[in-house]
Amino acid sequence: MKSFLKIFLASLLALVVFSLVAFFIFLGLISGLTTPEKVVTGQRAVLVLDLSKAYPEVAVQNPLKGLGGKERYDVPALYDVVRLLKYAKADSSVKGLYIKCGGNANSFGSSEEIRNAILDFKSSKKFVYAFGDVITQSGYAVANAADKIYCNPQGGVDWRGYAMQLAFLKGLLQKLEIEPQIFYAGKFKSATEPLRETQMTEANKLQSIVLLNDLYGHFLTQTATARKIDTATLHKYAIESSIQFASDALKYGLVDGLKYDDEVKEEIRALVKAEQLDKINFIDIDKYAQVVDIKPITVGGDRIAVLYATGDIIDGKGERDKIGSETYRNYIRKVRLDKNIKAIVLHINSGGGSALASENIWRELTLARKDKPVVISFGDVAASGAYYLSCNADSIFAQPNTITGSIGVFSILPNMQKFFNNKLGVTFDGVKTATDADELSIAKPLTESQKRFMQNSVDSIYHTFKSRVADGRKKSIEYIDSIGQGRVWSGSRGVELGLVDRIGGLSDAIACAARMAKITDYRLREYPAAQSLFDMLLGNYEQEAAAKAIEKEFGTEGIRMYRSLKSVKQMVGSVQTRLPFEYTIE
DSSP: HHHHHHHHHHHHHHHHHHHHHHHHHHHHHHHHSSSSOOOOOOOSEEEEEEEEOOSSSSSSTTGGGGGGGOOOSOOOOOHHHHHHHHHHHHHHTTEEEEOOOSSOOOOHHHEEEEEEHHHHHTTTEEEEEEEEEEEEEHHHHHHHTTSSEEEEEEEEEOOOOOOOEOOOHHHHHHHHHHHHHHHHHOTTTTTGHHOOOOSSSHHHHHHHHHHHHHHHHHHHHHHHHHHHHOHHHHHHHHHHHHSSSHHHHTTTSSEEEEHHHHHHHHOOOHTTTOGGGGGGGEEEEEHTTTTTTOOOOSSSSOOEEEEEESSEESSSOOOOOOEHHHHHHHHHHHHHOOOOOOOOEEEEEEEEHHHHHHHHHHHHHHHHHHHSSSEEEEEEETTHHEEEEEEETSSSETTTTTTEEEEOOEEEEEEEHIIIIIOOOOOOOOOOOSSSTTOOOOSSSSOOOHHHHHHHHHHHHHOOOHHHHHHHHTTTTTHHHOOOOEEEHHHHHHHHTTSOSSEEEEHHHHHHHHHHHTTTOOEEESSSSOOOHHHHHTSSHHHHHHHHHHHHHHHHHHHHHHHHHHHHHHHSOOOOOEEESSOOOO
């Protein structure tokens, strides 16, 4: 029998190895037989920026880009898009920019980065046109930087105003007879509200409406400046539902004309004085990235390290789209000890996560700051644990519509005894060597002394959190508590409150780091590297496929509920410094 098993396992291993080798040989042969499209700009190029594409913090390499198909090129990172627009500004072959603004897959801070890069591109006096069949508010927030905005005559512009919605799970848990057992510090720390309430508390409503008004006010202000319509009038259009058809958008000055895509491109043809439309090279920004070098050539050996941190903050090494404390601690330590690296910039886009993981990254950044400047750049969101690890930096940059703050702590330990007993017919029993040895069991309720211990732990970590912020921002603990309590703020209010130093994007943070390091000739060393072939093949595709299947079957509400339940699972058993459940702003 043993001999049979050895032969069987050896054969199975050989089959697996052979299959993998054959697969990669097949890819190589196909790639060799397929001639990738040669990308050229020509003399009449118009750069195309499609906002429906989500530009990640770290570039995504397409291992099959030489095989044709829809997605044939690497997806540039968000900061690459900024650098590409800056490069195109001085590229004589690029005559203008065409923005597809029907939808926008990029959130508030990322959109602000892109919009500012478009404004910088416009300073070259090259034209910028925007077009969408139906232009969403998020698409319009970027498109309003264009010289001309057009929409389909049968389409329109979404002008409803902003709304924020949260999904509440308390009723579901009650039906399942699951008791959440929640402990938190901070009256605004609403991350646990979906588990303990059926609607928003007054404190949460207050912080949410202030935040929403800040975000919407910023959108109206930018639109007012671009379209020369005062903010009160723009707001009135939303209140009175004035913009219902494409003709309304034209009538009230939100667009410059009602045209089809071909008509807009014909106008561009006349603008660049091309004899025929096919003489213009409309080149997508991801294709443009393949033919230009956006990284400057420098003579010296000075470097600035730029670290991109995206997703939940978790203990250990982490995974793709997660901020693993061990991984980022090693990144920071590596660049701290590198004598050629004169400054560190951390660009973070996270709603927080594990309190201990945030503390460990905070510690490493604090050590790095003793040796070289440390500058933080906030993206769409940098709150709770993300703010925790950032608070001791030399300088913090945020966009006006970055979501930040949320200085507060919570912990969840569900009691699922009735669920197991009454719903599944499962019971538990056991032995222990100490009274509280089974404290973290989900199969029984906590005792009163155990509840006090859990709350004391949360209060202690909240005090540490406030102390870290107070020391880093040079404020009193009492002041930090007054603006903390788990409350979220916009980036613009963060500046007013002293949580943020300056309004600006990643480019501004890098320039600040260079000034602090007193260097002018430098290159960037960026971490982590773009995803490789193996990263993509061995990534979390089962989870991603499940999420996509749920979204397809149950829509946005279904995927929102799925993500909420998944977040609960991640929170159980550890103290968390994270944002409330997923904000949906539309």
